[in-house]
Amino acid sequence: EDPEVTWIDGEVVEVNGDQIKVLCTSGKTVVVKASNVYPKDAEVPSCGVDDMTKLAYLHEPGVLQNLKSRYDMNEIYTYTGNILIAVNPFRRLPHLYDSHMMAQYKGAAFGELSPHPFAVADAAYRLMINEGISQSILVSGESGAGKTESTKCLMRYLAYMGGRAVAEGRSVEQQVLESNPVLEAFGNAKTVRNNNSSRFGKFVEIQFDQRGRISGAAIRTYLLERSRVCQVSDPERNYHCFYMLCAAPPEDIQRFKLGNPRTFHYLNQSNCFELDGIDDAKEYVATRRAMDVVGISSEEQDAIFRVVAAILHLGNVEFAKGKEMDSSVPKDEKSWLHLRIVAELLMCDVKALEDSLCKRVIVTRDETITKWLDPEAAALSRDALAKIVYSRLFDWLVDKINSSIGQDPDSKSLIGVLDIYGFESFKTNSFEQFCINLTNEKLQQHFNQHVFKMEQEEYTKEEIDWSYIEFVDNQDVLDLIEKKPGGIIALLDEACMFPRSTHETFAQKLYQTFKNHKRFTKPKLSRSDFTICHYAGDVTYQTELFLDKNKDYVVAEHQQLLGASKCSFVASLFPPLAEESSKSSKFSSIGSRFKQQLQALLETLSSTEPHYIRCVKPNNLLKPSIFENKSVLQQLRCGGVMEAIRISCAGYPTRKPFDEFLDRFGILASEVLDGSSDEVTACKRLLEKVGLEGYQLSLRQGIIGSTLDSILVPITGIAVCFVGDIPFIGKTKVFLRAGQMADLDGRRSEVLGRSASIIQRKIRSYLGRKSFILLRRSAIQIQAACRGT
Numbered sequence: 001e002d003p004e005v006t007w008i009d010g011e012v013v014e015v016n017g018d019q020i021k022v023l024c025t026s027g028k029t030v031v032v033k034a035s036n037v038y039p040k041d042a043e044v045p046s047c048g049v050d051d052m053t054k055l056a057y058l059h060e061p062g063v064l065q066n067l068k069s070r071y072d073m074n075e076i077y078t079y080t081g082n083i084l085i086a087v088n089p090f091r092r093l094p095h096l097y098d099s100h101m102m103a104q105y106k107g108a109a110f111g112e113l114s115p116h117p118f119a120v121a122d123a124a125y126r127l128m129i130n131e132g133i134s135q136s137i138l139v140s141g142e143s144g145a146g147k148t149e150s151t152k153c154l155m156r157y158l159a160y161m162g163g164r165a166v167a168e169g170r171s172v173e174q175q176v177l178e179s180n181p182v183l184e185a186f187g188n189a190k191t192v193r194n195n196n197s198s199r200f201g202k203f204v205e206i207q208f209d210q211r212g213r214i215s216g217a218a219i220r221t222y223l224l225e226r227s228r229v230c231q232v233s234d235p236e237r238n239y240h241c242f243y244m245l246c247a248a249p250p251e252d253i254q255r256f257k258l259g260n261p262r263t264f265h266y267l268n269q270s271n272c273f274e275l276d277g278i279d280d281a282k283e284y285v286a287t288r289r290a291m292d293v294v295g296i297s298s299e300e301q302d303a304i305f306r307v308v309a310a311i312l313h314l315g316n317v318e319f320a321k322g323k324e325m326d327s328s329v330p331k332d333e334k335s336w337l338h339l340r341i342v343a344e345l346l347m348c349d350v351k352a353l354e355d356s357l358c359k360r361v362i363v364t365r366d367e368t369i370t371k372w373l374d375p376e377a378a379a380l381s382r383d384a385l386a387k388i389v390y391s392r393l394f395d396w397l398v399d400k401i402n403s404s405i406g407q408d409p410d411s412k413s414l415i416g417v418l419d420i421y422g423f424e425s426f427k428t429n430s431f432e433q434f435c436i437n438l439t440n441e442k443l444q445q446h447f448n449q450h451v452f453k454m455e456q457e458e459y460t461k462e463e464i465d466w467s468y469i470e471f472v473d474n475q476d477v478l479d480l481i482e483k484k485p486g487g488i489i490a491l492l493d494e495a496c497m498f499p500r501s502t503h504e505t506f507a508q509k510l511y512q513t514f515k516n517h518k519r520f521t522k523p524k525l526s527r528s529d530f531t532i533c534h535y536a537g538d539v540t541y542q543t544e545l546f547l548d549k550n551k552d553y554v555v556a557e558h559q560q561l562l563g564a565s566k567c568s569f570v571a572s573l574f575p576p577l578a579e580e581s582s583k584s585s586k587f588s589s590i591g592s593r594f595k596q597q598l599q600a601l602l603e604t605l606s607s608t609e610p611h612y613i614r615c616v617k618p619n620n621l622l623k624p625s626i627f628e629n630k631s632v633l634q635q636l637r638c639g640g641v642m643e644a645i646r647i648s649c650a651g652y653p654t655r656k657p658f659d660e661f662l663d664r665f666g667i668l669a670s671e672v673l674d675g676s677s678d679e680v681t682a683c684k685r686l687l688e689k690v691g692l693e694g695y696q697l698s699l700r701q702g703i704i705g706s707t708l709d710s711i712l713v714p715i716t717g718i719a720v721c722f723v724g725d726i727p728f729i730g731k732t733k734v735f736l737r738a739g740q741m742a743d744l745d746g747r748r749s750e751v752l753g754r755s756a757s758i759i760q761r762k763i764r765s766y767l768g769r770k771s772f773i774l775l776r777r778s779a780i781q782i783q784a785a786c787r788g789t
């Protein structure tokens with residue numbers, strides 16, 4: 001530990017509270033306090049800087065310290081170039097989001113005002129209007145980091161910019177905003193990471209007319225977590241809508257034969273029923289009101305809640321052994337009662353419902369065989385029915401919102417906002433984490449390509465060669481997962497199609513196929529787990545439920561039962577299958593469908609100009625004022641912020657406009673800077689003097705063949721230069737390699753130190769002389785006075 005270290009240039013290898021271990025570029029490892037990482041005289045104010053690319057020291061400790069000092073002062077937003085980093089305050093900061101703030105950001109140049117989601121939305125809106133290019137804003141971060149809150153803030157700003165006064169009826173922007181509470185009621189739940197966690201991904205596409213007014217919108221959702229409907233673990237909750245419905249006004253409670261949430265199996269597996277500060281009865285009313293706004297009629301609302309109630313009752317149907325071998329029947333009178341209520345609510349036949357839960361019909365070429373399910377299988381069948389009904393209900397809501405908001409076929413420009421789950425790595429990781437991490441790999445590739453392109457643009461603007469910057473591509477992980485044929489998803493689909501496959505045979509196949517793949521490993525002592533080396537770290541997946549979770553078919557009995565419901569709403573959730581898709585050869589899997597959805601999303605994103613918001617969760621206690629370095633750093637790495645910085649560091653991370661550069665370092669070469677030469681010449685002389693020769697290179701002059709540490713040969717023969725540790729002089733700025741700023745600062749401090757001691761010496765001798773003269777004068781006066789007496 002070295003408390004004296006005031007700056008470090010290197011990579012953080014370990015974080016322990018406020019202590020960080022850094023592997024310095026010199027190869028030395030030091031342990032320091034995070035707050036000790038700045039040079040004492042660097043131009044970093046104690047309140048941090050609002051854009052991290054302005055940091056003199058663009059490395060992990062610097063970034064971390066900067067975010068922390070800002071967070072301590074409730075400055076929760078910070079830029080890294082044009083990426084906005086949002087650190088969750090876990091406390092309401094209403095002044096940040098009021099209409100006065102919106103008015104301030106309207107039309108302000110990006111970077112002029114404090115970092116803010118409004119600034120990102122405004123930049124996107126203006127680019128769309130002025131350049132006619134569609135835009136996207138990608139919001140990411142781990143669960144509870146603040147993605148949904150940031151997304152809502154963006155939406156409000158876009159509604160403010162693109163809204164229009166409507167004399168009567170509902171405006172498109174109002175409908176877009178009100179779709180949030182509806183989707184949250186059915187797609188959000190309390191988890192250990194977030195009390196209001198979205199259990200689905202969302203891409204909202206807002207369409208604008210030629211005058212920049214919102215003219216339509218479309219919402220696409222991804223991968224709703226189905227298993228939560230019938231399985232909740234303490235202290236989490238099921239989807240909010242179940243608890244709201246149990247707190248509905250008495251007439252609804254009676255109609256749906258509901259009661260205390262503690263009496264329902266799908267809710268009482270966890271002991272958490274209430275949420276702090278949330279009144280479910282009020283939420284029920286608010287959700288119904290939001291449903292009115294998005295155009296869901298009151299008959300439809302009744303039907304929706306009837307289905308929600310039916311799911312709760314379905315969960316209370318238990319099974320016991322029947323008379324036949326391995327058969328099952330509803331366990332007791334209570335189970336029968338719930339079964340009858342389900343049939344009544346779903347308006348289907350009780351006997352058909354019982355059969356669909358307890359029997360399977362197998363059709364072979366010659367005959368039709370009815371097979372009983374044992375009580376355990378019947379309970380699984382019941383849960384499968386609950387899950388499919390709920391997921392169809394959720395899809396219906398999304399479709400309904402889309403059709404009632406309406407699309408604008410003439411719209412040429414749109415702004416898409418993506419609110420999607422961040423990288424996940426837990427103790428046990430199943431198929432959901434696998435899909436989520438695939439999403440993040442894809443988005444990471446998109447992000448890298450974009451950041452890389454932006455860097456290139458900055459260099460091109462300054463007429464500097466950039467071709468030596470390498471960047472890590474994750475195409476190999478994507479191939480491992482989604483290549484067709486041969487990738488993990490393709491092998492999983494194959495396994496799902498063979499009746500005799502198990503998760504173990506599937507895992508064996510993976511081990512065999514990828515034994516030499518550098519991104520794939522088989523953990524020691526494991527028979528069915530596998531590890532993928534993702535861009536954000538290694539994740540070990542447990543394959544036990546992969547096959548089940550990947551299968552995407554509706555049990556034929558369930559389809560028949562509900563397709564024949566007398567309630568047109570329920571029947572519409574189960575439309576008759578198209579001829580070809582009912583054939584068993586047409587296999588559909590969640591993994592492949594999700595892969596296609598992602599492909600379509602990436603295609604949309606590629607046709608837009610992206611903007612990024614990286615949300616960061618400062619602590620896992622969900623409390624204000626606590627900033628846990630280790631976890632924040634991990635999130636910055638996973639969110640690609642460190643990668644963006646790395647890409648930047650691979651080139652010339654420190655950029656100083658000529659005048660600033662000369663002001664700061666002129667002292668190192670005062671004898672060669674006479675003030676008569678122009679800034680470029682002065683910078684060049686300064687660099688030559690300190691032994692870091694800088695060359696002005698022009699791309700337009702045509703540089704051929706340039707790789708790291710190679711000689712560049714411009715066609716014109718004007719400049720021959722060594723790329724390596726040489727700084728570049730651009731058109732307006734000096735570009736320094738990683739560490740060179742620190743080197744120059746060190747020399748500057750030395751010169752300042754030397755100058756200081758010279759000044760001190762001179763002052764001391766001046767003061768000494770002065771006091772000697774004074775003393776002598778006093779002595780003479782005393783002597784004269786003495787003589788006079």
Ligand SMILES: Nc1ncnc2c1ncn2[C@@H]1O[C@H](COP(=O)(O)OP(=O)(O)OP(=O)(O)O)[C@@H](O)[C@H]1O
Binds near residue numbers: 194197198421
């Ligand atoms: N800007 C903010 N101001 C105040 N509180 C916030 C802000 N952002 C987030 N929060 C708080 O953090 C909680 C979690 O945020 P949010 O639901 O947006 O996270 P998320 O990233 O969308 O999580 P998930 O992936 O689980 O849905 C919010 O319910 C809110 O209490």
